[in-house]
Amino acid sequence: MTTSPSKEDRVLLHQLLAESDAAEQPSLAGVSPRSVQRLLVIGAGTMGSGIAISALDAGLDVVLLEQDEAALLRGATRIREHYAGRVAAGKVEAATAADGLSRLITTTDWSRLADADMVIEAVFEDLAVKQQVFERIDGIARPGAVLASNTSYLDLDAIASATARPQDVLGLHFFSPANLMRLLEVVRGDKTSPEVLATGLEVAKRLRKLPVVTANAFGFVGNRIYSAYRRQCEFMIEEGALPQQVDAALEAFGFAMGPFAVADMSGLDIAWRMRKSLAATRDPGARYVQIPDLLCEAGRLGRKTGAGYYAYETMAGRALRQPDPMVEAIVLSASAAKGIVRRALADEEIQRRALLAMVNEAALLLGEGVAQRATDVDLVMVNGYGFPRKEGGPVFWARDRGEQVLQTDLACLAAVSGPGFVRGDLRHVLMQEV
Known part of the structure; x- marks a missing residue:
């Protein structure tokens, strides 16, 4: 005699299959992601600091960029206190924390954009502000760098239009606190290239996130x-x-x-x-x-x-x-x-x-x-x-x-x-x- 699976079992299977399906992107078959080792995060607030921590934990080199020293100091302090707390709680070895912090550069110098493989903007959620930031990024970032916005509901294509390379722009909508929340909406703009989308998914995997691809629309999915x-x-x-x-x-x-x-x-x-x-x-x-x-x-x-x-x-x-x-x-x-x-x-x-x-x-x-x-x-x-x-x-x-x-x-x-x-x-x- 067979018994019907319990609701708990059906929910678990549903979630496991959903994660497996989300990881499959048939349109990217044969597409190779770009290499990303140096990540530059613009904005040292709670979100930017959390993204930086996620990247450091994944073994990436991170540059945290802010426009004023006071905001930069607050962000750097937030990151140091995070690792100190993890060490004190016995969750991270002191050597591991020291290694992560050794790969962090904090700066107000926008010329550091030229060295980044990927740039993630995490500034105030205002379209005009983000367009100004991307216009500035466009003038400094090297050719082939992936340019990502952490926007949570704005028009990604409007943000990308501030650059001469919209094909290199995608959305990476992290959830706060970014170093703890597993979900990551990966937003495909109208002109985002398959290679850039594949790179976003690969970086998400390295950050141990759960990426869900969404098209560009107000508010995306969530x-x-x-x-x-x-x-x-x-x-x-x-x-x-x-x-x-x-x-x-x-x-x-x-x-x-x-x-x-x-x-x-x-x-x-x-x-x-x-x-x-x-x-x-x-x-x-x-x-x-x-x-x-x-x-x-x-x-x-x-x-x-x-x-x-x-x-x-x-x-x-x-x-x-x-x-x-x-x-x-x-x-x-x-x-x-x-x-x-x-x-x-x-x-x-x-x-x-x-x-x-x-x-x-x-x-x-x-x-x-x-x-x-x-x-x-x-x-x-x-x-x-x-x-x-x-x-x-x-x-x-x-x-x-x-x-x-x-x-x-x-x-x-x-x-x-x-x-x-x-x-x-x-x-x-x-x-x-x-």
Whole structure:
């Protein structure tokens, strides 16, 4: 008598096969990557320092470049303290740490770009700033150097247009902290050469990352899906839930943190800046929740300001979050301003709608060719966005529900989401990869 495999076993197999499939890039058969030994990282902030640590751990020679000495010193100190902490914890031998640090050069001298095999830009997430940086890189970097941007949602082709060699440009979207997070979105621009894409994948492998190839589109795979998820959660607080209820429901499903707690941790100004960058192209008829903007306008930018969706109090070195009556007042006022009669939402509805929003956006991405495979979506969301590993990912969840239930649920989601909701073709998600 045979028994059906448990959900745990099916999830494990699903993730293993997804990783194996992601590593296969038939279009690169016979393409040799370029040699990379010296990596130059522009930007010594948290992200740039984490990328530098990953490269040092992989045995690469690293140049960390900043435009001012104070920022450079902070980055260099961050790297030294990382290795000192690892040694003190017994995780790394002192000789290994010393070897890594011996391969690190910190500088404000942009002429060092000329020696790099690969350049990774990790500066402020602003298109004009990144274009200025790439224009400067283009004038100094040697011919054949791979030029990578760590952008998390900007147009890679627009960044590449600042150079005379867009074929040498690709995106390497690391996740913070870059030295710990395994996921790496490898973004293929319109003119990225196969050789450069192959080089990006080879470097990812050397850094012991999990690379997922994505086409160039706003937010790529992860941020695009997460934005749809967060937007649906904003709809729900406008309709009747409060941030703490939405977070609690999704944490009960298995997320380490709910979307509003995550927003506070990241800083509400990051998404605010992104929304403002899209304002000119946003459909004026689409449903838009103003609550996040109202919080930002009130100076509530998250943990760093002591207030966001929650109020924060530091105790024993930890920022403890508490529901805030001021946030409830802002939420209720925003609902009333739109004439919305608030209603109670059950936790099951919150979970279902949030997950359906992810599934629908995955279907759209697959239909547009941004994501290569449905299972790539699960790799990204589980390894970079806190989707509970035990649930396999939004695609696994969708396939477990079945097409008939999904179609019915998606029709309901479209109805409550209002104008601007675009329904994806679920066949892209449900079709099993061969």
